[in-house]
Amino acid sequence: MTLLNPTRRLLLQGVSAAALVAVAALGVARAKATGKAVDSIEDLISKMSIEEKAGQLSLFSDPTRFQGAIINPTSEQAATKDRVYADIAAGRITGLFNGIGVAGAREMQKIAVEQSPHGIPLVFAGDVIHGLKTTFPIPLAEAASFDTDLAFRTARAAAVEATAVGLHWTFAPMVDVARDQRWGRNAEGAGEDTFLGSQFAVARVNGFQGSSLKDDTSLLACPKHFAAYGAVQGGMDYNTADIPETTLRQTHLPPFQAAFDAGALSTMSAFNDVAGVPSTGNHYLLTDILRGEWGFKGLVVSDYTSEEELVAHGFAADGADATAKAINAGCDVAMQSGLYNAYLPDLVRNGTVSMATVDEAVRRVLRVKQALGLFDNPYRSLELDREKTDIRTAETLALAREAGRKSIVLLKNEGGLLPLSKSARIALIGPCIDDKYDYPGPWAVFPDIATCVTMAEGFQAAMGADGTLTMAKGSHYESLYDGGIDEAVRAAEASDVVVLVIGESAGMSGEAQSRVDISIPEAQLTLAEAVAATGKPVVVLLRHGRALALTGAANTAPAILATWFLGSETGHSVADIVFGDYAPQGRLPVSFPQASGQEPYYYNHRATGRPQRTADREYKARYREVTNEALYPFGHGLTYGDISYGATMVDAAKLKWNGTVGVSATVSNKGRRAAHEVVQLYIHDRVASLTQPVRALTGFRHIDLAPGETQTVTFTLRRSDLEFMTAKLRFAAEPGLFDIWIAPSAVGGIPASVELIA
Template structure:
């Protein structure tokens, strides 16, 4: 039920609103008729105003805070707001728009709902490690239900950038290095956010980002230059963006980087030729935070010029920068930008609001009742724990060090054992969300065998004052212990000596990953490694539990730890999830979606690389290799162990050749040869042996998850079609080519069995 004041306001805007029955049909024709009528009433200034997206509220993601927003809303010069949430805060601004502006056009409210809003799920890189598309979709759906109950209707997610350089902090936000898996996750997230009917009050308009190629920033440094061939763009980096568009994503965000010498926000080839014309995208395009202004630093001209370039490239909405607001009208009057360009941008923004049902009910996302029932509801907490469990990757497990046994005396050591602040990772929704996170220690205290548990801090999370001073101004909350580093280690060693097994819980501070968090060295910090070395000297088995937002260099740890469990930043229910995996109540099943290098000198490193004319040969000097390290990664793409073991039979093909209208079925028996039930992700890769352009040594083309009881076997069947063998050639045409192919099936991209087949034309 609407409050009386709200009902009055709705009557006031009825001149510009169609009856609810019309909106329920949500037809393009009726939408066009409605928006045509509205735009005829709009001045040029009001149309340009719709292109303005200021930041108001509790969380700022850049150096500029928008000013004078309320006055601009009353003037009809604001299209939407981001960083404002909660029903009360949203209602206040929406009432200004629909009650005090001339045309009473409602605002759209956006926020970075990346891996949950108030209930936080594992970081996106962790969630992708589940390889569970239904789970990914369900977490996006739950995030949409919660965020929409907090007044929001637009999320700046999913981030689908392919990333192959773990120095880049924003790898935590994406799905890793593979375009096939990344495309599947992009689709699942868009469907989860937007649902089947965008006009329902529990949906969010998805925003695909960052278009384009942001994950390929040089040197792994945020905001940096990108330069690559178009053939690489189309084959390796574009697919997840396109998959999200095909899934119906309502908006796209431009990236900060340049592409072919032109910043993305001014790149007409990207925004108009590729996105609009080739991919038929008709939603709205919004810039990233002040991206237009930043083109001045790129060397593209003054503020007016970069505004002109962005509008003519096809950008619709300016986030925070106010360039369109300041110069849009003048650019049209001077002939630098056409009226048609402004009209098209304004229309797309109004269409997004129409599809969200905001013209029918501007307050549909403002509900105290929904807020109370949806925020941190039990079903979301349960899902957070499930997602955390399924995202964890067992990297090593010698001599069955895991799972832990209830009769063991266990020393839990490390600065993250009792930590809440870092569990949720970067982009963790509402500002106080971490206070709801449940630490590992809090979960351990609820166990019946808690009397067997010992604790020591062991070290500070960050001892390096330079790093600490960069993190703390942005919510790091890293306070050095009053004890010296050596005292902390001595205390940890004494505690470890009383135990049967040691569990060291270490990793990154949440601020060491995410935006503006690139690292030139990606190992554990020195003080943490010193702690591990001291624990190793006790002779006790040491289990390393990692909390982090990127692949780490763990060569020493891999050689010296008895077990390593990668938990990422697992979210609100991290503690209970980690405890359940450590004690074997849940069997880890996650698989890496990004390669772990041995050292930073191997970066960028990824499984689907190209061969060289002199491929690796240890016995030949003049081949492609390092003098001081193997070419191979520490842990390959698709890698992950289990508390059980799986065996793979030989690949059986129903035929050794196919034509473009046929399919080949590849079958393989998978058996649980261990002692407990487990889930295995069976992966299929293909290699095109000869092509008109060089092809990768492997490409993921399919995967299946299978749950097997001890001793149980299942036949896994994959179907390979001509579409699976297609790629963009040097003319950027999607084709397949006749010839020889290799097919690989296995537990990861390295450990596979293979078979041969032909495509005949």
């Protein structure tokens, strides 16, 4: 199963290569726009002072146009406008991030191209993680759609909005594979699986960058965090990642390589260390692998002050030492710390850093600016009209609603409680049902909060005058309040069915929001128990940015939906599914454990010498309190149909080394409602030179099934699908037997086997 859309990937690779290889004169067009003659990149570098070169390697937050939430440990508005303008004129800034607004950007760009020593344009960047003014589902939620075309379209729409407000570059997608749900930044990624993560990495890069990086709506992608940030110990943000190199290369690096193959020309170094070497000072990662093995031609930017943090790591003695170690390792651009401006000139003069190293970093930065078309037109994506016409369009809002409903996962539906009737008496209960501030979700920096559609608004719009909707908050997210429980119980008692919206607040997920306990907060569990005690049927709608460990009434409710943080159109998206206007599509990109103490927990763990089987309790690889089975496994998701799978079949018992084998199964809908099914292909290598995962996702297909319909779904298996990272640090397949499942999740399906022969 090859990565998504090779035609589009090759097209983007061709565009990027052409932009980077052809270092021609930078153009009459820009000379006409700025009144300055423009030299080639090499001529520019030869004429720049070391101070000006350091400026091209220094990126800062924008205090002049900041309109969003403070998302970093120091204020985005620490510098004054006058200081920023003076630094631009002096050539001490390569670009600014997290400020929006075309008029201000044009003013600063005019200073850069007309007053700075060499007229080098600024690049404007921002954290556009899951939309700008229109917010889409958080990336983890969108990964639950298993729909890479959807991810491409939402990234494309986000790029249109972002470029309309004057941005050229986004610090996304996050492609870290994360297998410990205690880590708050699970919300930004695509989950626990490398194959799925690679597919979404490609889709999002293609969506952000479009068909040409020079297009006014193209947004430079920045896959992050390089590398292995998702492997931080204990799921604690900024912690160390102590993993074997085989795991680094098998699990954590492939989504990055897929993103770079798709044409991404920037990446961000990670906060964490890998095997004791912090990523921002890690020559092996940033130079040997990234540039040497992979031939990456783009730039590396540090995460927020991560080059300065080499000192706190104990890897550098002081700011000067941190600067030298970061740039010598291959970190081209320092974000926010100002260390490169402060120390690079003297480090070059005293020989600690070579001028050749600095020149190569500057060359990468200028080539990326050239690839973006900024030398040809410094005012690209700085058009005042687009700021009015390309934000929150009807098409974009419709896409947000579609993305939301496709991301919802039906976890449980005992007795066919769902979908609900719009004429029912419904009690809508929970702390977030009308809290607009919670609806954009974590890492939404520039949202239009006032227009977010809450659960209350979505249900009211769907039900109209047909039914009765009673609402009660019941509790805060993490605490009770006087009378809240009593109000919720009264609402439940007056209803036919309760829709209980519980889980995390947006502030409980994202950066710096690691959790020891991934259960629902105690106050909301108390609310759930009180509502369940009324005896009314309960539908639980989970709000979350990670997999959760469900207990008590939150677990025993007859119907449970994973509704994540879905963004601007949340209320409409949820109502579309709850009332059955659309079939549920979502599948879990993360495993739900039975208890927090099982973390890190993921489906494709390696086989052990004492595997637990159903009846085993002692002297096996398991905990005393729970079995090793997931509460809800990776890939799980129900429909409103009644879906059954036939046995997995292969069209040949042996797979030749350069051949193919067809793998198929019948999938049937025996129910009375149409269904959308995500059919998944898994493999297991029975005997290998390194222990292998018990299952590994290798492909998936989307099918629609009418009531009573059966379809045969076929995959083509190749040797490349059976490769793994060997002890020699290269991908290879080994002859032998492989188990194969076509299944609805990582634990389903009736297997077949095939033998790979050399």
